[in-house]
Amino acid sequence: MPVKLSFTLNGRPVSAEVEPTMALLELLRERFDLTGAKLGCGEGECGACAVLLDEEAVLGCLTPAFAVDGRTVRTVEGLSSSEGLSALQQAFVSEGAIQCGFCTPGMEIAAASLLRQEPRPTPEQIRRGLEGNLCRCTGYVAMIEAVEAVNDD
Amino acid sequence: MKGGPAREALRAVNPPTGYFRPDSVADALEILARVDQARVVAGGTDWMLSVRTQGQVPAAVVDIFRLEELQGLIRHPDALEIGAAVTVARLLASAEVARDAPLLAQAADRFGSPPVRSRATIGGNLCNASPAADLTVALLASDATVEVASRRCRRSLAIRELVLGPRRTALASDELLVSVRVPIRPGAVWAFQKSGRRPALEISAAAVAFSAVLQDGHLREPRIACGAVAPTPMRALQAERLIADRRLDPSLILACARRAAAEVEPIDDVRGSALYRRRLVGAFVSRCLEGCHAG
Amino acid sequence: MTTETRWIGARVPKLDAPAKATGQVRYLSDLSLPGMLHGKIRRSDRPHARIVTIDIGQALAVPGVHAVLTARDIDNVAFGHGNDNNAFKNDIVRCIRDEIAAVAAETEEAAERACRAIQVTYEDLPAIFDPREALQPGAPVLYAEHPDNRPFTYSYGHGSIEQGEAESAFVVDNEFELTWVNHCCMGVSAILASFDAEGRLTLHSQTQVPFLYRRDMAAIVGMDPADIRVIQPTIGGAFGSKLDIYPFEPIAVHLARATRRPVRIVFSRQEEFRASPTRQPAIVTLRTGCDRQGRLTFRDAHVLLDNGGHTSWGATIPFVMMQTVSSLYRVPHVRFACDVVYTNNPYSGSFRGYGNLQATFAVEQQVDMLAERCGLDPLEIRRLNAQHSGEETGQGLVFSTCGLKDCLDSVARQSDWAQARSNREAGAKLRRGVGVAGLLHVGGGAKIYRSDGCGSILSIDDFGKATLVTGSSDIGQGSETVLAQIVAEVLGIDIARVRVINDDTDVKPWDVGVHASRTSYVAGNSALMAARQARDKLLGAAARSFQVPLEELSLRDGSVMRGSERLTALDRLVRSLHFSERAELLVTQAYFEPASVKQDSEFRGNVSPTYAFAAQVAEVEVELDTGVVRVVRVSAAHDVGKVLNALGLEGQIEGGIVMGMGYALSEELKIVQGMVLNPSFRDYHIPTAPEVPEIRVEFIETLDPTGPFGAKGVGEAPAICLAAAIANAVYHATGVRFTRLPLTPERVLEGLIAAGLVADLGASPCQA
Numbered sequence A: 001m002p003v004k005l006s007f008t009l010n011g012r013p014v015s016a017e018v019e020p021t022m023a024l025l026e027l028l029r030e031r032f033d034l035t036g037a038k039l040g041c042g043e044g045e046c047g048a049c050a051v052l053l054d055e056e057a058v059l060g061c062l063t064p065a066f067a068v069d070g071r072t073v074r075t076v077e078g079l080s081s082s083e084g085l086s087a088l089q090q091a092f093v094s095e096g097a098i099q100c101g102f103c104t105p106g107m108e109i110a111a112a113s114l115l116r117q118e119p120r121p122t123p124e125q126i127r128r129g130l131e132g133n134l135c136r137c138t139g140y141v142a143m144i145e146a147v148e149a150v151n152d153d
Numbered sequence B: 001m002k003g004g005p006a007r008e009a010l011r012a013v014n015p016p017t018g019y020f021r022p023d024s025v026a027d028a029l030e031i032l033a034r035v036d037q038a039r040v041v042a043g044g045t046d047w048m049l050s051v052r053t054q055g056q057v058p059a060a061v062v063d064i065f066r067l068e069e070l071q072g073l074i075r076h077p078d079a080l081e082i083g084a085a086v087t088v089a090r091l092l093a094s095a096e097v098a099r100d101a102p103l104l105a106q107a108a109d110r111f112g113s114p115p116v117r118s119r120a121t122i123g124g125n126l127c128n129a130s131p132a133a134d135l136t137v138a139l140l141a142s143d144a145t146v147e148v149a150s151r152r153c154r155r156s157l158a159i160r161e162l163v164l165g166p167r168r169t170a171l172a173s174d175e176l177l178v179s180v181r182v183p184i185r186p187g188a189v190w191a192f193q194k195s196g197r198r199p200a201l202e203i204s205a206a207a208v209a210f211s212a213v214l215q216d217g218h219l220r221e222p223r224i225a226c227g228a229v230a231p232t233p234m235r236a237l238q239a240e241r242l243i244a245d246r247r248l249d250p251s252l253i254l255a256c257a258r259r260a261a262a263e264v265e266p267i268d269d270v271r272g273s274a275l276y277r278r279r280l281v282g283a284f285v286s287r288c289l290e291g292c293h294a295g
Numbered sequence C: 001m002t003t004e005t006r007w008i009g010a011r012v013p014k015l016d017a018p019a020k021a022t023g024q025v026r027y028l029s030d031l032s033l034p035g036m037l038h039g040k041i042r043r044s045d046r047p048h049a050r051i052v053t054i055d056i057g058q059a060l061a062v063p064g065v066h067a068v069l070t071a072r073d074i075d076n077v078a079f080g081h082g083n084d085n086n087a088f089k090n091d092i093v094r095c096i097r098d099e100i101a102a103v104a105a106e107t108e109e110a111a112e113r114a115c116r117a118i119q120v121t122y123e124d125l126p127a128i129f130d131p132r133e134a135l136q137p138g139a140p141v142l143y144a145e146h147p148d149n150r151p152f153t154y155s156y157g158h159g160s161i162e163q164g165e166a167e168s169a170f171v172v173d174n175e176f177e178l179t180w181v182n183h184c185c186m187g188v189s190a191i192l193a194s195f196d197a198e199g200r201l202t203l204h205s206q207t208q209v210p211f212l213y214r215r216d217m218a219a220i221v222g223m224d225p226a227d228i229r230v231i232q233p234t235i236g237g238a239f240g241s242k243l244d245i246y247p248f249e250p251i252a253v254h255l256a257r258a259t260r261r262p263v264r265i266v267f268s269r270q271e272e273f274r275a276s277p278t279r280q281p282a283i284v285t286l287r288t289g290c291d292r293q294g295r296l297t298f299r300d301a302h303v304l305l306d307n308g309g310h311t312s313w314g315a316t317i318p319f320v321m322m323q324t325v326s327s328l329y330r331v332p333h334v335r336f337a338c339d340v341v342y343t344n345n346p347y348s349g350s351f352r353g354y355g356n357l358q359a360t361f362a363v364e365q366q367v368d369m370l371a372e373r374c375g376l377d378p379l380e381i382r383r384l385n386a387q388h389s390g391e392e393t394g395q396g397l398v399f400s401t402c403g404l405k406d407c408l409d410s411v412a413r414q415s416d417w418a419q420a421r422s423n424r425e426a427g428a429k430l431r432r433g434v435g436v437a438g439l440l441h442v443g444g445g446a447k448i449y450r451s452d453g454c455g456s457i458l459s460i461d462d463f464g465k466a467t468l469v470t471g472s473s474d475i476g477q478g479s480e481t482v483l484a485q486i487v488a489e490v491l492g493i494d495i496a497r498v499r500v501i502n503d504d505t506d507v508k509p510w511d512v513g514v515h516a517s518r519t520s521y522v523a524g525n526s527a528l529m530a531a532r533q534a535r536d537k538l539l540g541a542a543a544r545s546f547q548v549p550l551e552e553l554s555l556r557d558g559s560v561m562r563g564s565e566r567l568t569a570l571d572r573l574v575r576s577l578h579f580s581e582r583a584e585l586l587v588t589q590a591y592f593e594p595a596s597v598k599q600d601s602e603f604r605g606n607v608s609p610t611y612a613f614a615a616q617v618a619e620v621e622v623e624l625d626t627g628v629v630r631v632v633r634v635s636a637a638h639d640v641g642k643v644l645n646a647l648g649l650e651g652q653i654e655g656g657i658v659m660g661m662g663y664a665l666s667e668e669l670k671i672v673q674g675m676v677l678n679p680s681f682r683d684y685h686i687p688t689a690p691e692v693p694e695i696r697v698e699f700i701e702t703l704d705p706t707g708p709f710g711a712k713g714v715g716e717a718p719a720i721c722l723a724a725a726i727a728n729a730v731y732h733a734t735g736v737r738f739t740r741l742p743l744t745p746e747r748v749l750e751g752l753i754a755a756g757l758v759a760d761l762g763a764s765p766c767q768a
């Protein structure tokens, strides 16, 4: 028996029918062609699949798709607007926080979630805020600086 | 071009046929009583993984994550009552928890990562019955009890009575864990220690939670709970007895640490050898005791 | 050389960063084609066995399955550096990653289910899991052609070890053990193969060597290389892992051919841990001597490399290991021998640093041991033995520029070395320590093929936009941006007006590929040549049309300038060429071949036109009761020749340092009886953000005479020496030497207990 869902996706009302075991990540990538969130491990360990559920970061690979019914989902594609990159994204670009970029969507989601809870995080809070997101390229330094740069503005 | 991830990792072979999202505990219990092989799902952080890796797909899913009655964080005069669906993120953000259930707060701080904590629930941690469940270890040292309900009855269990073995609890298939009661311990000292270089995102190779009341230098009712060193989180009762009602000194701390290390029953696995786990228990117990010795 | 630069040396964000920041970039696992099928591979369950039967009947019956292939269905051409690999294994599996069959189906689930439904029966064969055992007489033999299990040996020497020993006042002798490490690219291995109506093959591939790949793939799947087009979508990290062809790639081609549909294979993370190449495990036995003053006298190294069940580039890392043994610091007498042996473990490929992490871990710890023996400070002994610019080493490496001493001075300053060395106690259960290590690596490619060159085609269109088509590839390291900077600099235009095309073999000219830290140097020089030709053409045309002396002209801000006078806009000038009676296009092409040489049969010769040097200081804290080691601060100094892009360079160095820290502290594939026990990030820990130390980086600019604007390549360098620096720091903190990586808490605590530094709380109370 498929589950019927209605939710807000990147500002737009949408609906879908899913199996109860479907992961949110699959719903977003397969049904809505939003490939920004990545499958990095499927085990909750890398954060590449993170999206915002009611503005709080969750893992797309471990969150059942049914969990979004009636709620608001924002993916990396929904962070920027028609005016261009968000301040956070711009900071990621200009601080050199992006190399291969595979971790970037999840990392930005984690940072956005942190900044909502803690608009002026300390470097220590930023590190802890990003602890669920793996990056193999950058060594995280530039990302931490990017999040700091956002709250400098 | 259209996209798609490596889905094989994301999907069960035979999906369940039923999905329920009850609005009340009573409804939830009704469903659990009636629907054969219905499975409670809270945050799903353990459940989604088991669906994928072990192909354990239930006939029906009972989604309790948003059930209002399970969201409470209530301060009673003698205890903090925590709803089963309260997330680790909420535990971490709560001033009551920090004040009245500090072990839980410390365990929550070292738990998973922010996006895991925003879904993982306290009830799920208990019911998943992992030997390494950090909140369960903290609750064990806090002498917490749980409220369990079914259409048949309501009962209260100690943690030790709830968690029976790896992935095994005392819950019957129609029972729901409703809340956790953490007794408030005025004047108590607390410490939580967990293995690993990282602050979090680490499954414990060993964890120790400690609590006692310090009365003119003597430790009253000390509780030492250890995780990941036995089939279930366990109390190091012999070690507790060694220090109960005594004044700590370095040689007693050492003896207690050794005793705890000796009485746990760890196994070798990829996260550490049994010997290393014993060593960690010893180190953590001695840290916990030194902390309250010094403080 | 230009004195004032606009783009060179600036902090230029990567050109593709905005597309990545918004999630628009599509990686291979985000791509699909109409009618595409999903491929899945059935791998061996046994480390060494004869395949008795394969039954695909049930697999074929799974709904949605289009093809199930095994060795019998294809022309199973052998490939790989040892010619010992096949797409499917014919009759014997030699490690658990070995491919037995593959399925193409309409969904990944169907493919997965069909794979599981393939019935394989085996007859187990005696297996080898310890490389030492492989060399024992009577050991099981993996390949009849190699009855001694030793497909490759290397031996190199200069000077005389006997003489070196005679000149030595102190000699240290240790065995170091290094283990398997996974690249952990965040984007897993993947490929998409499709044939067009005329039978031409298009591969969307992650390869970092597209031209060699095309050639090798053609041989494996029986095609004309000219009929293969390789498209390289953005990739989620490589670090060397995509330097070879692995069986899943020809398998995708065979599946696409059999089904006449596009086929995509994407690994799961588990599969990535089990079945992608690793860093080579090594047992390094090393002796080093020095005289009473601390001058190194000799190094005598033997390396035993576990090749696993098949051969990939991991077998060739002795090339790099021997350079460090022979030439990191001045060593008059050197002997290096290496045996590469088959075992039934997973096999290894190339990985950023290419053997140098293993060699440097051994070499740089012994430098510290000798310093202690002759009473020198670790920095002092290194300064004493570091080479100067212009020196040639015993192996024939010519250090046109050498900033090693400057690097050592810089890290001493940055880390406040003397102060840090004198401050070890940090609490009853905490010790502090500080350690240093240096490194040497090729800095401009390595001539291991006949050519180490790179082609470029540069065109400027009539709007003044420059398009550089480069043979080189960008694997996330940011070479695209550096090449654009070079072009923008020479042509005096904004970097936004430069586009770099580097992802399609149907368009781009030849290049060897991304390896050996060569892209900035080789592709940079190639782009520089093409850009200079374009500049000369433009200025020549301007000189003619404005009747002014060529020497007075320059390009700046999109214009042709005569001193500070703006003569014309670049686009107008280009248009005037296009539309003049000369009808000239502004297209230039260049091919740059570095002045390095292929080494002779005794491994002598200047294999790279320039070399990169660095020193890193690690400050650590050691928890005595748990064995946890934390890196608090890393001070690094890198001889980069010249900074081309400070932002990109910092990112490379920080990323490398953190990768090196993972290698030192936690990364280890636990392989027992050929099985990978920890195939997930849950139990294989790469560093996370909270673990990252404070990192200070200083660039040493030695201005290499042959590098583009003086630059050297540094892509690999930052990961190389940190493990040695950390091990030296742990020794400083605790007095215990660790010769085996990684320094897991368990291993460290074991060492501390064995050394009597802390009580064993885990020993049973009766014994204690």
Ligand SMILES: Cc1cc2nc3c(=O)[nH]c(=O)nc-3n(C[C@H](O)[C@H](O)[C@H](O)COP(=O)(O)OP(=O)(O)OC[C@H]3O[C@@H](n4cnc5c(N)ncnc54)[C@H](O)[C@@H]3O)c2cc1C
Binding pocket: A043, A044, A045, A062, B039, B040, B041, B042, B043, B044, B045, B046, B047, B048, B049, B064, B084, B085, B110, B111, B112, B113, B116, B119, B120, B121, B122, B123, B124, B125, B126, B127, B128, B132, B133, B134, B135, B171, B175, B176, B177, B178, B201, B202, B203, B204
């Ligand atoms: C990346 C990652 C990191 C993690 N880190 C940690 C960690 O550091 N420490 C730790 O202890 N755990 C950790 N976990 C495990 C997991 O997150 C916790 O066990 C979590 O608390 C489970 O809660 P949940 O709500 O997600 O449970 P679910 O997955 O929803 O349920 C788990 C089990 O409990 C049952 N259940 C849930 N709620 C109830 C209820 N109210 N009544 C009856 N049965 C119920 C379900 O049927 C299921 O069998 C981690 C997991 C991941 C993926």
Ligand code: FES
Binding pocket: A038, A039, A040, A041, A042, A043, A044, A045, A046, A047, A048, A049, A050, A059, A060, A061, A062
């Ligand atoms: S894919 Fe979800 S955490 Fe890795």
Ligand code: FES
Binding pocket: A097, A098, A099, A100, A101, A102, A103, A104, A134, A135, A136, A137, A138, C186, C236, C237, C476
């Ligand atoms: S930029 Fe490559 S993984 Fe983070």
